[in-house]
Amino acid sequence: MKRMRQILRTTAVRLTLVYTLLFGLLAIGVVAYISHQTGAILLEQFQTTIDEEVNEIALLSRRGGVRRLIPLIESRSRRPGANLYLISDTSGRIIAGNVRNIDRSLLSKDGWRIPPFRYVGFDDDGRKHRAIAKVFTLPGDLRLLVGRDIGDAERFRNIVGKASTISLGVMVLVGLLLWFFVGRRALKHIDSVSQSSERIIAGDLSGRLPLSGSGDEFDRLSTSLNGLIARVEKLNTSVSTMSDSIAHDLKTPLTRLRNRAEAALGKPKKQAEEALQEVIQDADGLIKTFNALLMISQVESGARTTHFEKIDIVPIVRDVHELFEPSAEEIGAELSISVEPHAKIRGNRELIAQAMTNLLDNAFKYGATAKKPHFDLTLKVMGKTVQLTVNDNGEGISKEDRERVRDRFVRLDTSRNKPGSGLGLSLVDAVVRLHGGKMDLDDANPGLSVKISLPLSD
């Protein structure tokens, strides 16, 4: 019962009911019109036939007199499917014809008897039939009635009516049944979709909405919703991976900080002060990590909020090169720079500078192990992009790790012992993507080559 009510509540079923009702009314109208028109046409035909016959008989009676008229009427009366004929005298006594009994008042005056009247014929057992007729007066004061039984016409009309009613009924019934099943199927589908949705809402993001495989609109809707869920699942996974790594990577320095502070508690003043300095350094490191994290997520979410302007990227590269030059000198490395005079892009100077700084910082960190370390900073304009390359001749990154290092907090085993947060390349990647460019990691043979392509501004 509840299910029935649910079905009745579906749009499909409601529409069906409305359509059926409208269609039914229309069909009833059509049937009524057809049977009415059929009746009218037949009646008109009958009248014409009767008129013709009346004229013919009138002509004959004028020519041959009443004596010859009576046998003529008798013979016509006997023909199969004959019209109605009746000749009576003024008293209403029937003289000839194929009518056994009739309301005598019908013969009282000339003219049409159109609303059908009842009569009893000879050929059957006294059942009354209905007919229309015309009455006129023959010479010799006789009355002649020529008429037509309308039973056939009425039967015909009934058949049309009944056939229409039956087909209409069947149509309505089939329609209702059809929509009942369609509605039930739709409901079933929607039910299963909402059950799956509830599971997904409850937290099982690996679930997907069911597909019937028919490729209908439900399937299309489910497919796009599944796409949506997949995207949410991916985001969710990356968020939880991220918070896992944040928790993990911050736990170590926090624990270290705590232990140092605890150890400082018992020490004499001088040593305690030194220990506290270390605590402060650890805390500063943590703050830096947090700032870097914040920066990355702001850059990643900031596509619309970050203010971009037309900037020349070459001076930025020169500045960063200059910033690192003494560091190169200190470790006895060569830091070369090769740039074009200008390269204008739409972007944010601070972000580009920071990205460049991170790249050089990485290069120095991992490239300094080479025997004769050298770092190359190149900027080339190629068509509509500017390509920035930072090369070192250190150990490089193996092919399988090159994608991974873009992710936050990813630090390769070889670099675990070096200072750093594992956020440097993530920020570069985010900045480059914010500027509509891409970052590729490659082999510098030996060493790492980081290539950044940014779209030039016109």
Added chain:
Amino acid sequence: MNILLIEDDKELAEQLVTALANAGHETVHVSDGEAGDREARQTAYDVMVVDRMLPKLDGLTMLMNLRNAGIKTPALILSALAQVDDRVTGLRAGGDDYLSKPYAFSELLARLEILGRRNDHASSDTSVTVADLTLDRINHTAERAGQKITLQPREYRLLEYLMRNEGRIVTRTMLLEHVWDLHFDPQTNVIDVHISRLRSKIDKGFDAPLLHTVRGRGYKLNAPALG
């Protein structure tokens, strides 16, 4: 220094007041924009610390109103938002420096001390002198105890900034900001290398060093204590 702190986070404000007191500063704390506006108009503070998001009147609007009213008290804006463009917006509204949370207290202190006394050596002076070191602002050269020191353009700017803020700690971030015009945390030791280069030029061969490293905080240039 007299410091006006406008910050709605009670706990953070208390900590700051205590820490600033330990560093020898007197702090008045108010916790909304309207009170901050009133207080800044009534008393001439050396410097004010303005949180961006404040109840009643937000920090930037308050600051803009004050600047329009001719109140020139140097202001450091604190913000939990660290959007890339926030610093620019903050400085445009009339802020003199900008720091985003989370920050190290030493960073805040260093910046406040420099903001509060930034007119010690007006930038219009043609030279700055600390002990026997003199910086010629016209020729961009330096001299120590009569010996000429040649400076690269960047070294000149670095030394000028350090000398202008004689006796006060400057952090690495501040140096990167004022000498290189780059506004981010240097995660590297690049600044240290620049400093050691500069040190080799101004301190090497002299008895008393002028340029000191303050562990965990930054650098300080000052005259050697007498005796």
